[in-house]
Amino acid sequence: xxxxxxxxxxxxxxxxxxxxxxxxxxxxxxxxxxxxxxxxxxxxxxxxxxxxxxxxxxxxxxxxxxxxxxxxxxxxxxxxxxxxxxxxxxxxxxxxxxxxxxxxxxxxxxxxxxxxxxxxxxxxxxxxxxxxxxxxxxxxxxxxxxxxxxxxxxxxxxxxxxxxxxxxxxxxxxxxxxxxxxxxxxxxxxxxxxxxxxxxxxxxxxxxxxxxxxxxxxxxxxxxxxxxxxxxxxxxxxxxxxxxxxxxxxxxxxxxxxxxxxxxxxxxxxxxxxxxxxxxxxxxxxxxxxxxxxxxxxxxxxxxxxxxxxxxxxxxxxxxxxxxxxxxxxxxxxxxxxxxxxxxxxxxxxxxxxxxxxxxxxxxxxxxxxxxxxxxxxxxxxxxxxxxxxxxxxxxxxxxxxxxxxxxxxxxxxxxxxxxxxxxxxxxxxxxxxxxxxxxxxxxxxxxxxxxxxxxxxxxxxxxxx
Amino acid sequence: xxxxxxxxxxxxxxxxxxxxxxxxxxxxxxxxxxxxxxxxxxxxxxxxxxxxxxxxxxxxxxxxxxxxxxxxxxxxxxxxxxxxxxxxxxxxxxxxxxxxxxxxxxxxxxxxxxxxxxxxxxxxxxxxxxxxxxxxxxxxxxxxxxxxxxxxxxxxxxxxxxxxxxxxxxxxxxxxxxxxxxxxxxxxxxxxxxxxxxxxxxxxxxxxxxxxxxxxxxxxxxxxxxxxxxxxxxxxxxxxxxxxxxxxxxxxxxxxxxxxxxxxxxxxxxxxxxxxxxxxxxxxxxxxxxxxxxxxxxxxxxxxxxxxxxxx
Numbered sequence: 001x002x003x004x005x006x007x008x009x010x011x012x013x014x015x016x017x018x019x020x021x022x023x024x025x026x027x028x029x030x031x032x033x034x035x036x037x038x039x040x041x042x043x044x045x046x047x048x049x050x051x052x053x054x055x056x057x058x059x060x061x062x063x064x065x066x067x068x069x070x071x072x073x074x075x076x077x078x079x080x081x082x083x084x085x086x087x088x089x090x091x092x093x094x095x096x097x098x099x100x101x102x103x104x105x106x107x108x109x110x111x112x113x114x115x116x117x118x119x120x121x122x123x124x125x126x127x128x129x130x131x132x133x134x135x136x137x138x139x140x141x142x143x144x145x146x147x148x149x150x151x152x153x154x155x156x157x158x159x160x161x162x163x164x165x166x167x168x169x170x171x172x173x174x175x176x177x178x179x180x181x182x183x184x185x186x187x188x189x190x191x192x193x194x195x196x197x198x199x200x201x202x203x204x205x206x207x208x209x210x211x212x213x214x215x216x217x218x219x220x221x222x223x224x225x226x227x228x229x230x231x232x233x234x235x236x237x238x239x240x241x242x243x244x245x246x247x248x249x250x251x252x253x254x255x256x257x258x259x260x261x262x263x264x265x266x267x268x269x270x271x272x273x274x275x276x277x278x279x280x281x282x283x284x285x286x287x288x289x290x291x292x293x294x295x296x297x298x299x300x301x302x303x304x305x306x307x308x309x310x311x312x313x314x315x316x317x318x319x320x321x322x323x324x325x326x327x328x329x330x331x332x333x334x335x336x337x338x339x340x341x342x343x344x345x346x347x348x349x350x351x352x353x354x355x356x357x358x359x360x361x362x363x364x365x366x367x368x369x370x371x372x373x374x375x376x377x378x379x380x381x382x383x384x385x386x387x388x389x390x391x392x393x394x395x396x397x398x399x400x401x402x403x404x405x406x407x408x409x410x411x412x413x414x415x416x417x418x419x420x421x422x423x424x425x426x427x428x429x430x431x432x433x434x435x436x437x438x439x440x441x442x443x444x445x446x447x448x449x450x451x452x453x454x455x456x457x458x459x460x461x462x463x464x465x466x
Numbered sequence: 467x468x469x470x471x472x473x474x475x476x477x478x479x480x481x482x483x484x485x486x487x488x489x490x491x492x493x494x495x496x497x498x499x500x501x502x503x504x505x506x507x508x509x510x511x512x513x514x515x516x517x518x519x520x521x522x523x524x525x526x527x528x529x530x531x532x533x534x535x536x537x538x539x540x541x542x543x544x545x546x547x548x549x550x551x552x553x554x555x556x557x558x559x560x561x562x563x564x565x566x567x568x569x570x571x572x573x574x575x576x577x578x579x580x581x582x583x584x585x586x587x588x589x590x591x592x593x594x595x596x597x598x599x600x601x602x603x604x605x606x607x608x609x610x611x612x613x614x615x616x617x618x619x620x621x622x623x624x625x626x627x628x629x630x631x632x633x634x635x636x637x638x639x640x641x642x643x644x645x646x647x648x649x650x651x652x653x654x655x656x657x658x659x660x661x662x663x664x665x666x667x668x669x670x671x672x673x674x675x676x677x678x679x680x681x682x683x684x685x686x687x688x689x690x691x692x693x694x695x696x697x698x699x700x701x702x703x704x705x706x707x708x709x710x711x712x713x714x715x716x717x718x719x720x721x722x723x724x725x726x727x728x729x730x731x732x733x734x735x736x737x738x739x740x741x742x743x744x745x746x747x748x749x750x751x752x753x754x755x756x757x758x759x760x761x762x763x764x765x766x767x768x769x770x771x772x773x774x775x776x777x778x
Contacts, residue, residue, distance in 0.1 A: 033565055040561050044553065261548030265609060268515055268542050269565040 033270045037278025038285065045249070045286040055290050059297050066301025070309055077313065082122045083144045083172060085110075090128045090150040091157050095186035099125055109179055138162045145172060149183075157187050232385070232412035235335050236405050238291060239342050240378045246287040247346040247374075248367060250280060251354030254443070255363045258355060272444040276436065280347045287343065331411055334421065341428045342404035345435060346370055352439030355446035377402040381409050388414030398424060400431040467528045468493040468648065469514065469617065474523030476509055476672075483509050484520070484672040491650055491665065493528070496643050498659035498666035498680075499652040500755070502763055506672040507652040508545055511619050514650070515542055527617065538566050541615030545622045545652075547606050551595040555586075558594065559608055566613035573612060580608050584634060600631040607635065611642065618642060620651035624658055636662065656755040666755070668762055675762045684752045691757065692731055695720040695747035696738060704741050708734065714757070720747055724757070 045051055087106060089099050097105055103125040111119040126134060128148075137143040146162040159180040163170055189199040257263045266275055353366045380402055384393040388410050397406035403424045410416050469491040476484040484506050491497045501507050512518045514525055516532050525532045527539070550558055556577060563573035581587040584604045589597055594605065603626065610618060624632050639662060642649055653659055659666055660680060667677035676683055691714075696702055702721055705713050710726035711734065725731060731750055738745055753761075 029567065032567075036561060036565055040553075044550070257550075260551060261544050261546045262550060263548065264512075264517065264544040265542060265548055265562060266565075267517060268537055268540055269562060269613075 030274060033274040034278045037275060038282040041279050041282025042285050045283060046289065058294055062294050062298045063301045066298060066305065070305050074312060083120060085121055085123045085145040085147060086134055086143060087123060087125045088128055088131055088134065088148045089125060090148065094149060094157055094183060095190045106179065110175065135162060138164050147176065157184055228412035232409045235408050236381050239339055239404050242287050242291055243342050243346045243374055246283055246343065247350040250283050250347045251350040251363050251367050252360065253279060254351050254354035255357050255360045259360050272440045276351055276440055276443055280344065280351060284343050284347065334411055335408060337425065338404040338408055345400065345428060345432050346374060348432060348435040348439045352442040355443040373401045377405045381405040385409055398427060400428045403428055470526050472524045474513065474520045474525060476513060476518065476520050482672065487669065487672065487674055489667045489674060489677055491648060493648050494646055495648060495664050496639065496662050497650045498663035499650055500656065500659055500666055500759060501669040505669050508621055511621055515540055515619060538613060539616045541610040541618045543606055543610040543620040543623055547602055549594045549606060549609060552593055554591050554593055555605055556590040559612055562609050563612040568613045576612050600627055603627060607638065616647060618647055618649045622653060623651055624653055624655055656759055660755045668759055670763045683758060687753055687758050689724045689727060689753055691722060691751045691753050692725050692734060693720045693722050693747065693749045694734065694738065696743035697746045699743050708737060724753065
């Protein structure tokens with residue numbers, strides 16, 4: 001015992017020295033430890049085979065998805081799109097028009113100013129004797145539409161519309177019906193003996209003026225709104241995916257450490273806050289890597305479309321780069337901020353709850369409540385997307401758990417005052433702080449609590465107790 | 467000084483796991499922490515490490531409350547092995563050492579040295595889950611010591627090790643002791659404690675049953691052990707009638723008995739000769755820790771049937 005006294009004595013002095021400076025060096029230790037844990041979590045995740053496979057698959061899907069509009073356009077361009085209509089008139093003169101005049105009237109009415117191959121409808125007339133033959137042609141799909149006119153007992157024109165389309169897949173019926181209504185009106189007016197000027201007076205549209213007293217969105221160009229829709233949808237889906245996917249990775253990671261008793265070593269080496277912060281930031285960085293590369297590949301794919309379409313369709317090419325530039329840079333910046341806040345908020349909650357479970361299999365039931373919050377925020381987006389400036393939307397967007405989705409939508413489609421952005425971000429930050437504090441306490445006690453399952457009362461006692 | 471527990475109690479719910487436990491571990495000692503399963507060894511260790519807080523009582527290291535002691539001072543090897551199963555051995559150990567504040571170079575140096583000593587250097591770039599149980603345990607030991615802690619808390623370090631690996635670990639213990647570390651380890655392999663430890667404590671149901679240096683504990687028991695073999699009378703049933711003698715085992719090779727400290731052993735030899743026995747073996751020895759453990763713990767944990775434990 002005696003000969004060992006000297007080194008032990010020295011060490012004791014070192015310890016007491018370390019104790020004295022520990023508070024001063026604490027911040028430095030904090031950063032160093034959090035950095036180490038971030039590095040471990042990040043490498044651990046991105047090196048996983050499942051992570052690499054999923055990422056590559058997603059990248060391929062996103063890249064290919066960028067080509068869908070162009071391919072669609074290509075298909076439309078290649079298929080003959082003129083609808084063939086044969087008119088069989090068995091009603092004599094209709095509205096004072098003979099067969100030839102009627103056919104030409106219908107052609108102008110349906111095609112407007114389009115002529116030749118640009119016209120969507122090709123109209124011809126045939127005598128009533130061919131009716132049986134024409135009807136079987138429609139049935140076989142050789143003819144698109146057969147329109148028969150005759151007169152009912154009360155002398156009104158009767159229209160019979162045969163089509164090769166099914167009831168659920170008929171895009172022409174409403175157009176033809178409108179035409180029939182117009183012809184009936186003109187024919188009745190003619191039979192009543194009205195002059196053409198009298199008929200015109202009868203058909204004159206009402207003098208109707210609408211006055212919108214509230215500020216309207218006309219300051220935003222249409223292209224801006226369209227781009228807003230695309231970005232809002234893409235952003236909302238991206239946030240939803242990231243939060244659900246990566247928050248549950250956080251929860252599973254915590255449960256895993258607890259399950260493998262790694263935790264007992266870790267809490268001896270680092271504080272719960274360091275462990276929590278390192279894990280969340282590390283996994284968040286992996287998430288950003290994946291989502292960031294998805295966005296880059298997606299944008300690259302979209303940018304490719306402009307030259308591709310120019311090559312395929314010549315001057316008719318539409319601009320996809322429109323979506324990228326029409327919305328201002330602050331939007332992208334705010335999107336990133338809400339994205340990160342959403343992730344931190346939910347990941348913190350998930351981490352605290354992950355520390356509460358006994359076995360890894362129980363993670364899913366433990367994270368039920370925040371998962372419901374995530375899904376409800378996602379669904380609220382779809383319920384409110386048509387009324388971005390409604391009071392209810394504004395109120396809901398202040399609730400931190402839903403802010404990321406609803407604020408994103410309001411930013412893209414509605415009007416948002418600058419202070420609303422400040423308030424919602426501040427509210428989210430406060431909630432994140434509260435969640436971190438709560439989760440760190442749950443973590444501290446939960447990680448070492450094996451065997452007993454805590455009730456809600458016990459959870460609160462842990463959180464607010466000594 | 468050293469590590470001192472004063473009247474420490476801990477409840478899990480309404481169940482008292484540790485009852486007014488007091489003990490002292492001298493600095494630089496190899497200290498055996500003995501007790502049956504469920505006696506409260508792991509809970510006590512977790513309280514020493516400030517993973518649990520005692521409900522009452524105080525735990526100090528060199529006069530400083532353990533809550534205030536820098537974490538780096540402690541090295542901990544949990545009973546149920548805890549490492550990242552999918553992480554490489556060297557990455558894992560470096561991560562843990564650096565988390566404790568060791569510089570990368572220092573950690574690397576210590577790692578190389580210990581992997582060499584434990585003959586697992588070929589496994590350094592393998593994942594933990596690919597290693598045999600014995601090698602996993604060695605890595606777990608390294609995880610506890612690589613940051614050069616002052617006090618080692620080891621929960622059942624020898625469980626599941628084959629004799630060769632147990633010996634490697636024993637050597638490592640002695641090496642750490644030479645370096646002036648204080649080592650507290652729990653075990654129910656009492657031969658190991660007897661071989662390695664200066665001081666021990668035996669706890670049962672959260673209470674200290676006996677503690678002190680191994681020699682004192684044996685002396686305190688107030689008994690000696692005698693072993694007798696008679697060639698012509700292997701049962702020697704007359705021994706049961708002798709005052710101050712209690713037969714504990716009748717084995718093929720000898721009969722073992724405990725004798726009161728104040729009894730002159732010659733009485734047994736004389737009685738054997740009187741009964742016409744031919745003595746081929748007679749020896750006096752101290753009680754083993756196993757005897758003491760069974761006597762103390764067996765009596766407390768099974769008050770209704772002490773004899774069944776004693777004859778086991």
